[in-house]
Amino acid sequence: MEKDYYTTIKKPVEGIYKEKGSKFLAYGFPVQTEEEIKTHIENLKKRYHDARHHCFAWELGLDGNNFRMNDDGEPSGTAGKPILGQIHSFGLTNILVVVVRYFGGIKLGTGGLIQAYKAATADALEKAELIQCTVKKSFSVRFPYNMMNQVMRVVNDEELTINAQKFEADCNMTLAVRESKFESIIDRFQKSFGIEVIEDKEPPIKR
Structure with missing residues (x-):
């Protein structure tokens, strides 16, 4: 079973050395997105416009392949990499x-x-409250x-999240489920009840 959860910080934190x-x-x-990352970096550069360096590192996703480091003028490998x-x-x-x-002159x-x-x-992250989030896939029935x-x-048994619903002669519900359970849930709806399922093509929801 593929991993469908990750650990991150609950809210912004600060540290100093x-x-x-x-x-x-x-x-x-x-x-959650590179757009958010860009905004945070730009805001800090404006806030600390008189600082010599604004070095950073970030990572997104579960596979460890989506990350970036930036030394912002420091010698290569001395800032982004340790972050x-x-x-x-x-x-x-x-x-x-x-x-x-x-810079202090020395x-x-x-x-x-x-x-x-x-x-x-480390000083910042040691102060952080860590939370575990699950990656969910969205679909409609x-x-x-x-x-x-x-x-x-099925919704109650499998603890599905209801994102939207419309009840008329023909009903529609938009649901979300842990990514690791997605295929089994789809099979249950389709094979057990013959219900039409439409997979959401948007990226998985991370919560």
């Missing part, structure tokens, strides 16, 4: 961490920078009103 006059301000955000490393250490996805650096060296970005990120009891039995 100071070293030799430099200040590293870490900001973590739960995110992403902490995201992985905490077992998180659907998250963005931005670390804003104010260079920290490669090792010092890696430690600083790692520590700032169309059926005559006299089959309402059978449909609601």
Whole structure:
């Protein structure tokens, strides 16, 4: 069975690390899309327009293939990589961490920078409330009103989420189910009751 859940942070968090006059301000955000990520980064750049660096890392999805790191002018591998490393250490996805650096006048060296970005990120994530979310797939069922009891039995037995419903002579319901149970639920509706099922082509819902 494919994994259909993930761990992320419940709400935005902040952390800080100071070293030799430099200040590293870490900001973590739960995110669902790259558009959200872009907005958070742009907002922090405006808020801290006088900072020298706005380094970040993010990851989306369950397969570990959708991520990005950015050193924003720091030596290659000294900022984005340790930020992403902490995201992985905490077992998180659907998250963005931005670390804003104010230079204190003394260079920290490669090792010092890696430690600083790692520590700032860890300080933020250690304060976070972690939550487990499930990935759900959405679909619609169309059926005559006299089959309402059978449909609601499946909805209740399988703990399906009702996103929308319309009851007339022909009824329509838009439902959501954990991705790992999707095929079995579709089979139950179609094979047991002969109910028409229309799969939603939108990306899975992550909650």
